[in-house]
Amino acid sequence: MFFIKQELPVNRQIRAKEVQLIGENGEKLGIVSLSEALEKAEEKNLDLVLVAPNAKPVVCKIMNYGKYKFEQAKKEKEAKKKQKILEIKEIRVTPNIEEHDFGFKLKNLRKFLTDGNKVKITVRFRGREINNSKAGEVVLNKFIENLEDIATVEKKPKLEGRNMFTILAKKAEK
Numbered sequence: 204m205f206f207i208k209q210e211l212p213v214n215r216q217i218r219a220k221e222v223q224l225i226g227e228n229g230e231k232l233g234i235v236s237l238s239e240a241l242e243k244a245e246e247k248n249l250d251l252v253l254v255a256p257n258a259k260p261v262v263c264k265i266m267n268y269g270k271y272k273f274e275q276a277k278k279e280k281e282a283k284k285k286q287k288i289l290e291i292k293e294i295r296v297t298p299n300i301e302e303h304d305f306g307f308k309l310k311n312l313r314k315f316l317t318d319g320n321k322v323k324i325t326v327r328f329r330g331r332e333i334n335n336s337k338a339g340e341v342v343l344n345k346f347i348e349n350l351e352d353i354a355t356v357e358k359k360p361k362l363e364g365r366n367m368f369t370i371l372a373k374k375a376e377k
Contacts, residue, residue, distance in 0.1 A: 211252050211253055211254065211268075212252070212253040212256070213250050213251065213252050213253075213268050214241060214244070214250055214251050215241075216253075217237060217251065217253050217261070217263065219237055219253075219260065219261045220236065220237060221234055221235070221236055221237070221260045222234070222235060222236075222237055222240050222253075222260055222261050222262070222263040223255075223258065223260050223261065223262045223263070224240050224243070224263055224264075224265070225254075225262065225263070225264040225265070226264075226265055227247065227249060227264075227265045227266055227267075234260055240263055240265075243265060244265045247265060249265050249266060249267055250265070250266060250267065250268040251263050251264075251265060252264050252265075252266055252268050252271070287319070289319075289320070289321065290320045290321070291320065291321045291322070291323050291370070292315040292320050292321070292322050292323070293322070293323040293324075293325060294308050294311060294312060294322065294323070294324050294325070295325045295326075295327055296308060296324065296325070296326055296327070296342060297326065297327055297328075297329070297332070298326055298328060298332055298335065298336075298338035298339040298341075298342055299332075299338065300342055305342075305345070308346075309346065309349055309350070312324070312346065312350060312371075313350065313353065316350065316353050316354050316371065316372075316373045317353065317373070319373055320373075321357065321370060321371065321372045321373075322354075322370070322371050322372075323368055323369070323370050324343055324346050324368060324369050324370075324371070325366050325367070325368040326339035326342055326343060326366065326367045326368070327365065327366055328365045328366070328367070329365075333365055336362055336367060339360075339362075339367040340360050340367065343360040343367065343368075343369045344360065346369075346371075347369065347371070350371060353373060353374055354371040354372065354373060354374060355371065355372055355373075355374050356369060356370075356371055357370040357371060357372045358370040
């Protein structure tokens with residue numbers, strides 16, 4: 204269930220002497236006392252809702268508050284549906300990766316990028332491999348070269364501890 208972020212003061216919750224009153228169809232009914240505004244709302248079997256508490260005088264509208272809350276929740280739900288959650292997929296390799304493994308990882312990276320995900324390629328150095336960190340950079344640059352038709356480099360190859368990584372994102376369509 205969805206709820207609007209803040210509840211608006213309704214009917215007897217409103218604490219003001221005078222209010223700028225707006226009818227249910229959006230027409231301005233002028234500045235009236237709170238009791239008169241409440242009477243008008245009760246006549247029409249609707250609620251008096253405080254819509255602008257910071258205005259002088261405060262602005263109240265005659266409306267069906269339950270229906271209003273439902274509509275707001277519906278709008279919120281629709282906005283949430285349209286959001287795209289971005290994921291970062293990671294692929295780990297070693298600096299001395301074989302050609303077949305490289306091709307397989309490359310195929311997976313292409314799939315991730317076409318699905319709209321970002322990819323993080325990590326080269327792990329074990330033991331003395333860290334002394335030859337250039338080999339890891341060569342592997343990362345080879346991936347970047349092979350994917351430059353569909354991807355842009357978001358973060359250049361960088362060494363952190365025993366890992367070297369780069370982040371690629373799908374190219375923006377023109």
